[in-house]
Amino acid sequence: MSQIPAPEVDASLIDSSPLGTRSPGASRFSGIKVDSLSKTFNPPLLYRKAGQSKSKVVALKDFSLDIVAGEAMGVIGPNGAGKTTLMGCLLGFLHPDSGSVLIDGLPPNSLPIKEIIGYLPERLNFDSWMTAKRFVTHHHELSYQPEESREKDVEDLLNAVGLDQKKWDLPLGNFSRGMLQRVGLAQALVGKPKYLFLDEPASGVDPGGVLAVRQVLRDLKAKGMTIVLNSHQLDQIEKICDRVAFVKGGRLEALEDLVDTDTNRREIAIKFKSNPELMPSKEALQDIALSCQSELSELNYFVAHFTVSNNDSLSQLIKMLVNKDYPVLEVIPQSNRLERYFKEENA
Amino acid sequence: MSAKIKKDRAINLALFKSTLEEWRYNPAFIPIMAIGFLFLIGYSIVSVTFVDAPIHEATFSSVFWTALPSVALLGAGIIGKNVSSGILSVLFARPIRRYSYVLTRWLALSVASSALCLILLAIEQIAAMAAFPGILPDFNTLSQAVARVSMCFGLSATFVMFSSIFPxxxxxxxxxxxxxxxxxxxxxxxIEPYMISQISCNDLNRKITEFVVPICKELAIPIQSxxxxxxxxxxxxxxxSVSWYAVFTYFSNIGLCLLIAIAIMNRKEVSYASK
Structure with a gap:
C-alpha cells in the first residue's frame, strides 16, 4: 500500500485531563470529539404493550472522550458496557439522545467524513454472493476511488491483509470467520482512511492471522492513521494502542495512557538458577524488597514473586539482587497492564 | 470532497450495478423465472386452443400476473433483508446518502422487473405472430408494455416502502x-343501496352496512392504486384526451411511497447494538 500521509498533530491538543475530556471551545479539534453522549434503548413497542418487564437499557451516559488525530485508542469493557453503542454513535449509525460526536469538527453522518473513515464491524455480515475481490472492488467503487488504480489497489489491499490469492475469487459465503475478518479489514482500508474503526478485528482469526492483523495495524498507526479499536483482546490493545478507554455501565470509567509505562503497581516473577546453595533466603528477599518499595508475595523454590511499585523500584530490585551475587536468571512480567487493571477492578 | 456534486447523486451507480448482480448470482432466480415464463406462455396457448378466447386477449398474459411475480421474486425484502442481516452498517460507512440507497434500490428493482416483463411480452408477441400470421405489434402491444412497465415501477415503490418498515x-x-x-x-x-335491505334483515346490520359501504367506495380506488x-x-x-388525474395519482403514489421509505431509512438505526 502506498504511504498514508501522517497528519499534523497539534501538541496543544494532547489530552491532559484525567478522563480525556477536553474543555469546551476547541472548535477546530482535529480528531474525534465525543461530548456528553447519552443513549438509551427503549424496549420494542410490542413488549411495552404486552406489559412485560423488559425495561429501558441505558447504553451510554454522559460519555465524553477526545481522540487526537494520529492516535490509536483502545476501547475495552465487560459485555454490555456500551462499547458497540459508542462505536455506533461514532459512526453515525445510532442517534444519541443527547450529546454530540464530531470528527474533524463535522458530524459523523456527513459525506466528507464518510470519505475519510474505514469500518470493520464485529458481525461480518457481508454480501455472501460476492467474491472477496468483487467485495473489495465494490467498496472501492462506493468510496469513489479512481477507476484507473482500482484493480491494483484491490490486489494491494488483499495482499496487505494476507488473504491467500487462491481465495480471492471465491464467494464470501464459503469463507471462515478468520478469512472474512481479513476481507473485512481490506474493505475497511479502502481509500486509505484517516480514521479507522475496528470492532474486534482479530476475533476468530488464526494465530498467524492475529499477528498479520497486528502488524498491519501497527504499520497503519506508524503512518499516522487514527485507530479506534474495540477489542476484548487485552494483549492486542496493549500492543497497538496509545491510550485505552475503560467503559463500564455506559460510562467512561478510566483512561489509561499505555505509552507512559512508569505507572501502577504490578507483579513480576524473578527466576533464579536452580542452585540451592546460591539461592537467597525468604527473609533476605523480603528485606531487599522492602528497601526498594516492593513486596515479596511468594517464594516458590527458585522463583520469587514480587509486587513492585513502579519502574524505578523494579530496576532497583534487580540491581540489588545482582549486586548481592544472587543467580538471577530472568524477570517475567506476571500480567500486562490491562490485565492488572481488570484484576484490580474485580478485586 | 473535491467532487461533491458528483457524489451527491440520487442514484448510486455502483450500488445499482451490485443490486442487479445480486439477483443474477441468486441460484434460485433463473429456474423460478423459467418456470414462471413457461407457465404464463402455456396459459396463453391453452386459452386460445381449448377455451377459445379471443386472440388479442390470449396473446398477452395479465399485466398484474406478469408484474407481480417479477417484482415479488426480486423485491421481497429489498431493504428489510439488508437491515436484518446487518449489511447496511458496512454500506452506510461509505459516502452514500440514505435517500440515494432507497432510490437506487427502487430503480434497480423497477428496471429489472420491467425488463423481465418486457422480455415476456416480446416472447408472447413473437409466439402470437408465429401462430396467427397477420398479427403485428399494435396499440394493444404498446398499451401492454406501458402497463407492465408502469406497474413494475409502481409495485417496486410499494415494496420498497413496506421493506423499509418491516424486517x-x-x-x-x-x-x-x-x-x-x-x-x-x-x-x-x-354493494348498491337497494341490495342492503336484501342482505340484512337486522336493523343494526343494515345500519352498519349503510355506514361501511360509502367508506369503502371512497377507499377502494386509493388503496388499489x-x-x-x-x-x-x-x-x-x-x-x-389524456386523463391527467390518473397520471398524477400514479406518480403521486410512487412519490409518496418513496418519501415514506426515505423518511424511515433516515431515522433507522443500523448498528446491531440497537437490537
Whole structure:
C-alpha cells in the first residue's frame, strides 16, 4: 500500500485531563470529539404493550472522550458496557439522545467524513454472493476511488491483509470467520482512511492471522492513521494502542495512557538458577524488597514473586539482587497492564 | 470532497450495478423465472386452443400476473433483508446518502422487473405472430408494455416502502394482506343501496352496512392504486384526451411511497447494538 500521509498533530491538543475530556471551545479539534453522549434503548413497542418487564437499557451516559488525530485508542469493557453503542454513535449509525460526536469538527453522518473513515464491524455480515475481490472492488467503487488504480489497489489491499490469492475469487459465503475478518479489514482500508474503526478485528482469526492483523495495524498507526479499536483482546490493545478507554455501565470509567509505562503497581516473577546453595533466603528477599518499595508475595523454590511499585523500584530490585551475587536468571512480567487493571477492578 | 456534486447523486451507480448482480448470482432466480415464463406462455396457448378466447386477449398474459411475480421474486425484502442481516452498517460507512440507497434500490428493482416483463411480452408477441400470421405489434402491444412497465415501477415503490418498515421479507406478506383487503373493500364498494335491505334483515346490520359501504367506495380506488399502481394507456386515452388525474395519482403514489421509505431509512438505526 502506498504511504498514508501522517497528519499534523497539534501538541496543544494532547489530552491532559484525567478522563480525556477536553474543555469546551476547541472548535477546530482535529480528531474525534465525543461530548456528553447519552443513549438509551427503549424496549420494542410490542413488549411495552404486552406489559412485560423488559425495561429501558441505558447504553451510554454522559460519555465524553477526545481522540487526537494520529492516535490509536483502545476501547475495552465487560459485555454490555456500551462499547458497540459508542462505536455506533461514532459512526453515525445510532442517534444519541443527547450529546454530540464530531470528527474533524463535522458530524459523523456527513459525506466528507464518510470519505475519510474505514469500518470493520464485529458481525461480518457481508454480501455472501460476492467474491472477496468483487467485495473489495465494490467498496472501492462506493468510496469513489479512481477507476484507473482500482484493480491494483484491490490486489494491494488483499495482499496487505494476507488473504491467500487462491481465495480471492471465491464467494464470501464459503469463507471462515478468520478469512472474512481479513476481507473485512481490506474493505475497511479502502481509500486509505484517516480514521479507522475496528470492532474486534482479530476475533476468530488464526494465530498467524492475529499477528498479520497486528502488524498491519501497527504499520497503519506508524503512518499516522487514527485507530479506534474495540477489542476484548487485552494483549492486542496493549500492543497497538496509545491510550485505552475503560467503559463500564455506559460510562467512561478510566483512561489509561499505555505509552507512559512508569505507572501502577504490578507483579513480576524473578527466576533464579536452580542452585540451592546460591539461592537467597525468604527473609533476605523480603528485606531487599522492602528497601526498594516492593513486596515479596511468594517464594516458590527458585522463583520469587514480587509486587513492585513502579519502574524505578523494579530496576532497583534487580540491581540489588545482582549486586548481592544472587543467580538471577530472568524477570517475567506476571500480567500486562490491562490485565492488572481488570484484576484490580474485580478485586 | 473535491467532487461533491458528483457524489451527491440520487442514484448510486455502483450500488445499482451490485443490486442487479445480486439477483443474477441468486441460484434460485433463473429456474423460478423459467418456470414462471413457461407457465404464463402455456396459459396463453391453452386459452386460445381449448377455451377459445379471443386472440388479442390470449396473446398477452395479465399485466398484474406478469408484474407481480417479477417484482415479488426480486423485491421481497429489498431493504428489510439488508437491515436484518446487518449489511447496511458496512454500506452506510461509505459516502452514500440514505435517500440515494432507497432510490437506487427502487430503480434497480423497477428496471429489472420491467425488463423481465418486457422480455415476456416480446416472447408472447413473437409466439402470437408465429401462430396467427397477420398479427403485428399494435396499440394493444404498446398499451401492454406501458402497463407492465408502469406497474413494475409502481409495485417496486410499494415494496420498497413496506421493506423499509418491516424486517426481512415481511413486506411481501404485508403486501399480500393489503391486496386481499383492497379486493374485499372493492367488493363491498360494489354493494348498491337497494341490495342492503336484501342482505340484512337486522336493523343494526343494515345500519352498519349503510355506514361501511360509502367508506369503502371512497377507499377502494386509493388503496388499489397504492397496492398495485399502474397506467392503463387505453383507459387514459379513451375519452380522446389524456386523463391527467390518473397520471398524477400514479406518480403521486410512487412519490409518496418513496418519501415514506426515505423518511424511515433516515431515522433507522443500523448498528446491531440497537437490537
Amino acid at each position: 426481512n421479507t415481511l413486506d411481501l406478506g404485508i403486501w399480500i394482506m393489503l391486496s386481499f383487503s383492497s379486493n374485499l373493500i372493492v367488493e363491498i364498494s360494489h 397504492l397496492v398495485s399502481p399502474y397506467l392503463d394507456l387505453a383507459y387514459l386515452t379513451h375519452t380522446g
